[in-house]
Amino acid sequence: MSIKIISTEDGSNSLRQIQLNETYHSVHGAVQESLHVFIRNGLAFVSESVAETSILEVGFGTGLNALLTVQYARQQGKKVKYTAIEPRPISEDVWSKLNYPVLLSEGKAYRFLHLSHWGIAVPLNSGFELLKLRMTLQDVPLEPGGFDLVYYDAFAPSKQPELWDIEVLRKVVAALKCGGLFVTYCAKGQLKRDLRNLGMIVETLAGPPGKKEMVRACKA
Ligand SMILES: C[S@@+](CC[C@H](N)C(=O)[O-])C[C@H]1O[C@@H](n2cnc3c(N)ncnc32)[C@H](O)[C@@H]1O
Known part of the structure; x- marks a missing residue:
């Protein structure tokens, strides 16, 4: 897998996967x-009544979502159990060059996220526990009704259509608790139709700068 570090418009790094030509x-x-x-x-929309938020991330990648979650959970006094799926972890040579720990002043947490072992749940502190699974979403066994929140951060449907197939989404929806949330940067019509067919209440929200829309769906 060949990967290039790039700079994005807010000054933070990202990666370009060369074969897919995708960031x-x-x-x-x-x-x-x-x-x-x-x-x-x-994360900010998970009900206050949830004592410990159980999060599933599809595509751990650089660890950025996990790092922002550690930071937010600490600031808000939330407890988080974080499960991240990643079949192709990036090498230390790559993650150690990304500027997230400096930009976010989170060096210790960033090293923990990348250096902790795969396949075992490890606590960072009393409010954050991490389980990294080195598997594909298609192969990973997911406990039905186990998660309050899913970060769906797979590569785009045009690049990795198999991760947006309704049968794969069905498995992810089954892994959510009732009232659980699914969030993604993707706002394709087919995704929204599939999520509705799987019994989700779908909202189209304003996207981040440079992207018109995103999706949040709630398990009814
Ligand atoms: C858009 S990037 C994720 C970015 C990541 N969340 C971050 O903050 O850096 C997509 C990720 O999905 C991973 N991936 C590729 N195929 C996958 C699969 N079948 N199941 C789960 N993850 C997969 C890629 O290796 C990549 O790390």
Whole structure:
């Protein structure tokens, strides 16, 4: 897998996957996009009544979503159990060069996210526990009704259509609790129709800078 580090418009890095010719984040701003889609329109919308938020991330990648989650959870006094799926982890040579720990002043947490072992749940602190699974979404066994929130951060449907197939989405929806949320940067009509057919209540929200729309769906 060949990968190039790039700079996005908000000054934060991202990666370009050369074979797919696809970036890991919006070129208009990686941190800006992750904060908007996953934190402000995802994590911030989980009900106050949830004592410990169980999050599933599809595509751990650079660890940016996880890092912003650690930071937000600490600031808000939320407890998080974070499960991240990633079949092709990036190498230390790549993650150690990304500027997220400096931009976000989160060096210790960033190293923890990347250096912690795969396949076992490890606590970062009393409010954040991480389980990284080195598998594809298609192969990973997911506990039905196990998650409050899904960060769906796969590569775009035009680049990796198999991850947007309704049968794969069915598995993800089954893994949500009732009232659980699914958030993604993608706002394609087919995705919204498929989520509705799977019993989700779908909202189209304003996207981050440079992208018109995003999707949040709630399991009825
Ligand atoms: C858009 S990038 C994710 C960005 C990541 N959330 C971040 O903050 O850096 C998509 C990720 O999905 C991963 N991926 C590719 N195929 C996958 C699969 N079948 N199941 C789960 N993840 C997959 C890629 O390796 C890549 O890390």
